[in-house]
Amino acid sequence: GAGVSQSPSNKVTEKGKDVELRCDPISGHTALYWYRQRLGQGLEFLIYFQGNSAPDKSGLPSDRFSAERTGESVSTLTIQRTQQEDSAVYLCASSAEAGGFNQPQHFGDGTRLSIL
């Protein structure tokens, strides 16, 4: 079946511009996660959605970052006034069970964001 889809796959933009990254989770998955992965490094947790609400926003690095999810489906991660340190791969994942965390996460291939 269809996996997690992220778009765009690559985004190059100038410093100071806003960017919007999209994630389409696996149909029926109630939990959705955003992570940031800098070059050669591990995963940095950004935000977690349970349905359309975000019980854990603790990983968002600054108020320039925001995310929303609608229809218990698509999620968008928005970065305003981008800075060069925002350059990274942004990964989205979804899982079948929201509360128990005993289900594996299914990842998209990420959006590679480059800030000039």
Place this chain on the structure above:
Amino acid sequence: AQSVAQPEDQVNVAEGNPLTVKCTYSVSGNPYLFWYVQYPNRGLQFLLKYITGDNLVKGSYGFEAEFNKSQTSFHLKKPSALVSDSALYFCAVAANTGGFKTIFGAGTRLFVKA
């Protein structure tokens, strides 16, 4: 606090030899443990998980992992490595510490030499 450690940045092994990628964790409750693999320019792929029961867990592509509660470890193993196993491997732990959270290790790069 909940944490997971992968003490080796890189593991090198010859094709056909057994491989081990190490993971240790620290949680206050009962852990859920996972291994994922990441190939270049791709997202992470789930390999296997330990929730409860048998300490030896078998997963995809011939990988297995052993949960050791006394040593708080969950090392990934494979009896005979393939060149195609070369990738970045992540250990992850989830536990209910006043709300579930999944923490990923920093990753271990595995090189399998022909």
